[in-house]
Amino acid sequence: MKSKRIRSSISYKVVLMFVLLTISIIIVIGTFMINRIDNFYHEEFESLMNNVFSEEYVGRLNKNLEDGNVEQVMTSINTYSGQMGIDSYRNYYILDGKSGNAITGTNPELAKTLDMSPNIISALNGKIGDRTEASMGYMDFAVPLKNGNNIEYIVYVKDSKEEVNSIVQNILSIIFSSLLFGIFISVAFGILLSKTIISPISSLTQKARRISSGDFGNTIDVKASDEIGQLTNTFNDMSMELHKTLKEKQSEIDKTETILQHMADGVIAFDTDGKIMHINPAAKKLMRIPKIENSNFDLIFSEIDLTMSQVNVAEKNLEKVIKRNESEIKLFFAKIKTRDKMGGIVVVLQDITEQQKLDNSRREFVANVSHELRTPITTVKGYAETLLDSVKENDYDKDMFETFLTVINNESDRMTRLVKDLLLLSKLDYSKKGLKREEFDLASLIEGVVSRFQITAKNAKVNLYYEPIGTLPIFTGDRDSIEQVIVNLVSNAVKYTSANGKVIVSVGKLKGNVYIKIKDNGIGIPREDLPHIFERFYRVDKARSRERGGTGLGLAISKDIIVAHGGDITISSDYGIGTEVIITLPIKKPIF
Ligand code: ADP
Numbered sequence: 001m002k003s004k005r006i007r008s009s010i011s012y013k014v015v016l017m018f019v020l021l022t023i024s025i026i027i028v029i030g031t032f033m034i035n036r037i038d039n040f041y042h043e044e045f046e047s048l049m050n051n052v053f054s055e056e057y058v059g060r061l062n063k064n065l066e067d068g069n070v071e072q073v074m075t076s077i078n079t080y081s082g083q084m085g086i087d088s089y090r091n092y093y094i095l096d097g098k099s100g101n102a103i104t105g106t107n108p109e110l111a112k113t114l115d116m117s118p119n120i121i122s123a124l125n126g127k128i129g130d131r132t133e134a135s136m137g138y139m140d141f142a143v144p145l146k147n148g149n150n151i152e153y154i155v156y157v158k159d160s161k162e163e164v165n166s167i168v169q170n171i172l173s174i175i176f177s178s179l180l181f182g183i184f185i186s187v188a189f190g191i192l193l194s195k196t197i198i199s200p201i202s203s204l205t206q207k208a209r210r211i212s213s214g215d216f217g218n219t220i221d222v223k224a225s226d227e228i229g230q231l232t233n234t235f236n237d238m239s240m241e242l243h244k245t246l247k248e249k250q251s252e253i254d255k256t257e258t259i260l261q262h263m264a265d266g267v268i269a270f271d272t273d274g275k276i277m278h279i280n281p282a283a284k285k286l287m288r289i290p291k292i293e294n295s296n297f298d299l300i301f302s303e304i305d306l307t308m309s310q311v312n313v314a315e316k317n318l319e320k321v322i323k324r325n326e327s328e329i330k331l332f333f334a335k336i337k338t339r340d341k342m343g344g345i346v347v348v349l350q351d352i353t354e355q356q357k358l359d360n361s362r363r364e365f366v367a368n369v370s371h372e373l374r375t376p377i378t379t380v381k382g383y384a385e386t387l388l389d390s391v392k393e394n395d396y397d398k399d400m401f402e403t404f405l406t407v408i409n410n411e412s413d414r415m416t417r418l419v420k421d422l423l424l425l426s427k428l429d430y431s432k433k434g435l436k437r438e439e440f441d442l443a444s445l446i447e448g449v450v451s452r453f454q455i456t457a458k459n460a461k462v463n464l465y466y467e468p469i470g471t472l473p474i475f476t477g478d479r480d481s482i483e484q485v486i487v488n489l490v491s492n493a494v495k496y497t498s499a500n501g502k503v504i505v506s507v508g509k510l511k512g513n514v515y516i517k518i519k520d521n522g523i524g525i526p527r528e529d530l531p532h533i534f535e536r537f538y539r540v541d542k543a544r545s546r547e548r549g550g551t552g553l554g555l556a557i558s559k560d561i562i563v564a565h566g567g568d569i570t571i572s573s574d575y576g577i578g579t580e581v582i583i584t585l586p587i588k589k590p591i592f
Pocket of ligand 1: 538550551554556
């Protein structure tokens, strides 16, 4: 693995190339030199022999032979041996002109083993044999000596080329050492060169590796303005641009993620296999999916018989409603399209329980208002018609007129009260900011309300007491609406307490709050009605409430006002024993 990596590295390739180049150059030069030397020796030998055995000299030798002076010939050739360069590698022989066998020679040992060379054959045929070939491994020269036309002797010079060979050997060893030295130098140069090219490339590779693992870090130093420097510069620009783009992308993803995390609506994204890719906390809370990793689209929506393929084939986005844990959830199904191919399904979940409740309570409210108005209107209309009839028939008496008009007047008052209460409620619904922030003495306000109710209480034979505990600090809030609450509650306590009953209104301070307690020993409220007592138009005993001029809105209005002041109102009651209403209000911190 490691050796493979080394072999595929640029360093290895550069060094290998240098080494191969050096080897080939040295081999080419070496071969050329050896050839040149060999050729030079051959040419030297040839020209030397041709010089020695010139036509004139050979003619002289032939003449000596014709004169029968063989001794003279042999002595003459021997005299020339110095000029022929005869030494231990180069010998001359006198061969028999007929058979080509050696008669005598400077090396008698070698003379016995002389081969028949092409030059000897030429001489046997009467021509000078002066052809030397590098491939033959020796150089020779053969001159026929004639007596008339008769070839009597052949002077044969043979060089074993040992001297040339030893020179070639020397050159070869020089070439070999230069080869080793050249390889060493080329390896060193190769490493040096590849280092200068590779070190910036390695920095680029390392940086690219770091970038691919998400670490953009610093830019790479640009050390040169060559191609690699330009590449490094471009790479730095590219990495900066990539980092910027990725950061922008990431911030987009983070934004979307934050929106999805905190939006009230649930979002679930399914992949093409129906597996959940993404689910936000709202969706988890709404759907209560036990094991997200094991769930899939068809399983989750099996209760509404909806499958993924149905959503995929549907032309429009689908809308469904399901019930989960007493909540009603509206589902919007949309296909995710990525570049023309299906990318799954996204489901948006909306908890419509509150909206449904609100719609129901609105419908109920309208029905209640109509109902509450219809009764007095019917009464007024009935009595007015009767009065009209009696006027037309001229059959009326003053008492009847007075009774009827009193009823009409009372019913009109009831309608006025109802409309006033409704107006107040709608004012509280739409603008809690309509409440004023003013400083006033809460204790004396309560005392004033109690003293105003003394006459009503006296008429109903109810004992009404005001019991402040300690002194109260100055209170901040909306004076009129707080007075309205106290009036409602004291009026209720007196209304729903029988003769000889007792109503105590007390007020005090507890920690940062003031508390107001209205306690009576009247008819009380049944336990099952208590949870609904603050609902609009809720009345325990409708007939009794109406008979006593109640609208069923008093407690609802009171609760709205107290909550708007950042306080709380609670009712505890025992049926037939009495009722206690407790209000707590922060002294100086109304929230509107
Ligand atoms: P209403 O105008 O009918 O009095 P409220 O909203 O003030 O309307 O009161 C709602 C109902 O709560 C009343 O109809 C009555 O049945 C009951 N209730 C309120 N206060 C008392 C109380 N102190 N004792 C007994 N019942 C009460």
